[in-house]
Amino acid sequence: MARKRRNDWELDDEPEAEAPPPVPCWLCGRPTGSEIVWHHPIPKSRGGKETVPMHPICQKTIITHFTNSQLERFGMNVQGLLDDETIAKFVAWVAKKEPDFNAPITRKKR
Template sequence: MICSLCRRPLGVKVEAHHLTPRTFGGRETVPRHPICHRKIHTALSEREFMRAFHTIEALRGHVEIARFIAWVTKKDPDFYAPTFDSKTRKAKRKR
């Protein structure tokens, strides 16, 4: 299996990402690396995600996420590092 965002092979840990946020009734999920999943949620609010970035193609076209994909593509499938909120530049806590 591969990550639906960065297209690298999935590692040991895999997370399910809702293409439409659950708060907006989303049920369909796609597999993602934990770091890829975190990046989406630190770069976009659920409302932004719902309005304009609820497809894989749209997400991959987002400037900040595209830059992240270019960087993470060179990493091992199980690589993980804290993901920073693009607005505050602080590490976002896990929920």
């Protein structure tokens, strides 16, 4: 068995590096919590390659409310999504919640 060097014991005294600041959500702008979903604004089925960080509840709301073809038309333009009345109400409501907040999402009325 190998012997431990004295330096191995001294590593515990070093201060830990600070965690990086949380990444803001692409839709609502709030800091993300412990769970981050990497969302494709342009769906992969429509050729989308870029991803953006989002809260799970924000992603569920977008996926529930828009079809893939609608999301493809919006592309990376988050303002187009925020102009929708339902999404604007959702973002105003979720702005008061903590970053790890999660709730069931209601389906779009068709």
